[in-house]
Amino acid sequence: MGLETGIRRYTDAFAGSLRDAINARGLTLAKLHELLRARGNSVSMATLSYWRSGARRPEGAQSMAALGDIEQLLHLAPGSLTGLLGTTNRTGPLGPIQFPLDEEELEQAVKDAYTALGAEYPDTTRELTTHSVTDVDASGNVAYSITRSILQATVGTVTSTPFLEISPGISTPPPIIRAVSGGRISAHYSHPNGEVHGVLFEFDAPLTAPATAMVEWSVEYPAGYPPQRETGHAMARQCRELLVWTRFHPDALPDRIEERVETPAGVTTTELSLEGRGSVHQVRRAFGPGALGVSWSYADGR
Template sequence: MTDEAILQGQATTPFAGALSAAIRDRGMTLARLQERLAAHGNPVSRATLSYWRSGARRPEGAQSLAAVADLEQLLGLDDGALLQLLGPTQRTGPLGPVAFPFDEDPTEQRVRETFLAMGAAYPDPTRELTIHAVTDVGPEGHVRRRTARVLVQATSGVVTAVPYVEISTGEPTPPPGFEALGGGRISKRYTHPSNEVHGFLFELERPITSPETMLIEWAVTYPPEIEVSDGSGYGVAFQARELLLWTRFDPAWLPDWCDEIEETPAGRVVTPRMLHGARSLHAVRRGFGPGALSMGWGRGERPTTD
């Protein structure tokens, strides 16, 4: 069967349909198109062009996208006419190793038990591509609210819900309040018998199939009896593209010292930070994980560590 015969199938995507129509309208053969692309420094096989036209595959990667831009010119189309039809990438990208973001074995076991109690898989088949987490410290110096806006991606299969946990290792606490702010709802809550791990299941407003993404937002509020006063952070099991922490202090309570703490399989790094007259601090990492990033603070002398 010739390439041209293969191309008679129905186009299955907007990109494939537009490419197919442009090739037909220009009276161009795949062989000729391949030759002209190669002459322009964008070699693409006829089989690949066939896949693109039928919708069996889509262009991915810098070299393929450069070839698509060249196709627009060769087929007499406006700049971006084909590229804009591709939409977001369909690749998950490199996932990297998966690891529990903290090194306490009992804590990992409690997290696993909490996930399973909520009906979630462990490890969870999603990763967080972008995380913007905000912590608000009240006038008594205690954390009162944390919000997180997260771009989650399905890494395998179909995902309907994402589990999250609040951890207070060595300090049993009553459960905080969990609230969904966007992208879905909280369908389950669970407190581990240790009272050191509190979980919730965030049900997405629609299922996503790998490698689709969805933006969600949730909040955790701490009642007065939970006196979280010395830090807040965020852990990721996979590598995240961006992790941003923003800690905001009430003007009635400003710390004397702050630390930025990074914990990864490579070790623990503590970096002193200063407010310099501001009322907030932020820390950002790109291409970070697995691991945890946190901010610690206090009044008086900074504790010494061995």
């Protein structure tokens, strides 16, 4: 079976099952769209129509999250629709792999974390799509973040992957890292230098290359944690899409925001503006290896 034929078969099976499930629940597409919006999922009516007809198939983290909500709303078993999408029979070009930050001591600390967690370094999964959302509290400091990714096994079969929190040059206590969906936390680690903390995230099911999994995890910073006025996401391989969304408390809108992009080609910084909004978002496609983030400050010296 050719690749395009295989994808078409999976898409047709998915579209047929979605139509049957919508009809079985007696819902209109407009009502399903309304229910999704109530859950904070902004998938459009046109997109839902394309999925139902088979003209398009869900792709990307936001679409896969919407699909999870649809399975719940239609009273379907988890994975009953996503499992019909199938995968391609190859991983595609992997591109170079490189530690995303230009700091040898920090990379060694990361290697120590991988070893302690029983993980292979470098990681044998890659991020296809990642959406990272950070909330800033009324004091102007990072309070909470949640990250949603589509991960792909690049070789063999993998059962877990480390998720790390890194604070270069700043020793911190361990943040609270939780598994939201797609797996569970099976081990924790904190490096003696306090700059690297992490967990081992066990997938709900093993991934055999080139299979993918949707995962979601959150990080909360407890009382007494050093003030943080920067956030971002780093990756060792190229990602199809990276979104970093930073949301500020209404009482802590910054006076200055600076974007920082670090890649093998160097570091660039650019001043950003809220432009009347309460948040700033950064989007990069075909990004990595590297790191994308923002920092902010206040004129009143808080």
